[in-house]
Amino acid sequence: MNHEIPTVPQNDPAETIMAALAHGLTGHPEKAPALFEPFILGGYATALGLCAALAETTVRLDRQNLPEDSAYGLLVLDAKTGRHGSTNDLPPGIRFAAQFTAAWANNDRDTAHDLFDALVHTGSEEAADALAVGIRALYDMAVTILREQTSRTEGSAQ
Structure with a gap:
């Protein structure tokens, strides 16, 4: 069964974000900005x-695997x-x-909210x-992590 990944925002924000991530995983990250536009606007x-x-x-997964009293x-x-x-040496975004x-x-x-506010x-x-x-950096990190998790899962299934 072939399912098309949505290219327009969905009624459910989670579905929209998942579609953007799916585009990144399938090699089409250029389709994400249009999906993110309603969040920004x-x-x-x-x-x-x-x-x-x-x-x-x-x-999410790394946090679950942290030993107690550890920090990410x-x-x-x-x-x-x-x-x-x-x-502090990185460009602002x-x-x-x-x-x-x-x-x-x-x-x-x-702190996360304060960082967002300051920006x-x-x-x-x-x-x-x-x-x-x-x-875009948050998106790229999420896609990279999902890609790594997917490849680990596929590798262990073989």
């Missing part, structure tokens, strides 16, 4: 909800030097995605661009 709550859903997709973090490496870096994901993974919703409440064009880059 919907305002603060829907844009924050999109970020939260993408971050949750990225960290992201490792930053300089691709040229191979040395450890800081999220990428920095937002990394810090938001880590806060979300650690169930620190207040969007300036109302500047730079902030809008950083949010777009951040959402």
Whole structure:
């Protein structure tokens, strides 16, 4: 049975996000922005909800496997030097995605909301661009994690 992946937003926001992720998994991430547009145009709550859903997709399984009293973090490496870096050295949108994901993974919703607020409440064009880059980074992380999980599942089934 062949099912078409929706290319327009669905009535259920979760179905819309799942369709965007499915496009990423099938090699068509360029179809995601049109699906995410209503979340962005919907305002603060829907844009924050999109970020939260993408971050949750990225960290859900890893968070479940963390030992008790552990924290989730992201490792930053300089691709040229191979040395450890800081999220503070990343461009604003990428920095937002990394810090938001880590806060979300650690169930620190207040920090995640503060990061989102700090990015969007300036109302500047730079902030809008950083949010777009951040959402794309959150999306790319979620697709990458889903792809890894899918390949592990397929590999263990053989």
